[in-house]
Amino acid sequence: MTDSDGLRDRRAREHLANERTLLAWTRTALALIGLGFVVSRFGIFLREVQGTGSKTASTVLGILLIVAGLVAGSVSVLRFFRARAQIEAGDYRAEVWAELLLVCMTVGLGIALAIYLGVTG
């Protein structure tokens, strides 16, 4: 196997790994959006059925979660293309801003959710 063949092989695996990472981000974004829908639907449902709970809080939380999911999805696409260029140049950098953003959003909204569940319900 010549050097250039080896180089092409390595790049293929990195590109495929990059794509798998994008798909993992997509699943995570979908999970955030799903959580947003569950929070808002259950809040509205409970309010309709028995008049307890706050429709506003659950709706706001739900919308924020959906927005977080959309942000995660957009960021992941940016990351994918950025990483792809870096891989092609043989200069991949492990940047953590996207992961940090995701964790901060999720933890923040999770804490808000825990408080919301503690106060209502």
Next chain:
Amino acid sequence: MQQRGRGGGEGVRTRDHLANVRTLLAWNRVGLALLVLAVVVDKLQALVRHGSIVELGSSGADRPAGTLLASLGVLLIAGSFLRFELARRAIERGVFRPRVAPDLVLFGLLAVAVAVLAVATARV
């Protein structure tokens, strides 16, 4: 540094980083699943408690279940980021890391969450 079957050098480091990110994202989804369950458990308990389902009673001691599950989910997600950072640094330095401690903590939290779920389910 040639590693048999992995292509060696730069490509391995790249793929290790990407695999590390995917692991973080997988843990994130576990945490989010706990958050979903927290909402479902809490709301269904509220439904029972306010007498909409008259036959089932509830002692009211179930109230913390939702908040507990949500807190565990948050801890899981925060903890998974710590694991991610530790691994990222080790990958950058090219040091193989056979650490089991971070994962033990994460799975421990998960076990507690499952126990809470089991208790909440049994008490309905």
